[in-house]
């Protein structure tokens with residue numbers, strides 16, 4: 001089997017990872033996760049990623065030499081530099097993550113926003129695609145988790161670093177009201193959460209008129225609990241890739257850089 005790229009998807013509690021083969025599919029036995037080091041500080045995260053790659057060498061039985069690495073960060077990323085850190089340690093702000101990771105991992109690294117990566121997986125080969133090609137028009141992929149991530153596409157082309165989780169809505173930041181974590185934190189019923197999402201998605205729809213909205217994040221597995229409540233002009237569908245979307249998108253970016 002030929003290995004095309006490694007994807008590492010950094011979250012607040014875990015780093016998901018896997019190897020993608022030359023046909024762009026995730027090699028199932030390589031897909032796993034490791035805990036994010038406490039505090040999620042850059043140096044420690046980089047070292048944890050180094051260890052993950054060592055583990056992947058064992059699993060694949062290959063030295064993975066020359067295989068490029070794609071890494072997601074839950075913040076704005078421009079040319080490998082992190083420009084926001086809403087849910088991660090403040091020391092990521094202004095950090096040249098691409099250089100730090102390339103140095104620590106000893107290979108070429110591409111760095112991108114986590115929701116942009118998840119969106120790429122959905123739009124190229126998931127719920128935002130048809131017959132293996134992106135669905136034309138405006139597609140918005142939203143990941144509902146600790147925060148709200150957003151990936152915006154027009155005819156399959158990414159408009160990077162859209163931060164719709166940070167819209168101000170009814171006097172609060174939208175992700176503080178409508179990210180999946182509020183269900184547990186505020187002990188919301190599905191009906192109450194559905195109302196929050198309706199308010200948020202109506203506003204987002206007003207702002208950018210997507211044709212298709214893909215709802216991702218772990219909560220998308222429970223889409224039957226809230227999707228039927230939503231009334232929007234756009235078509236709304238659950239994500240195809242559950243928690244592997246970020247890994248796939250990161251690897252895809254690495255393969256194409």
Ligand code: BGC
Nearest residue numbers: 074075076086115147148149
């Ligand atoms: C960050 C985004 C990220 C999202 C999901 C937000 O707080 O600002 O960049 O995509 O959380 O992790």
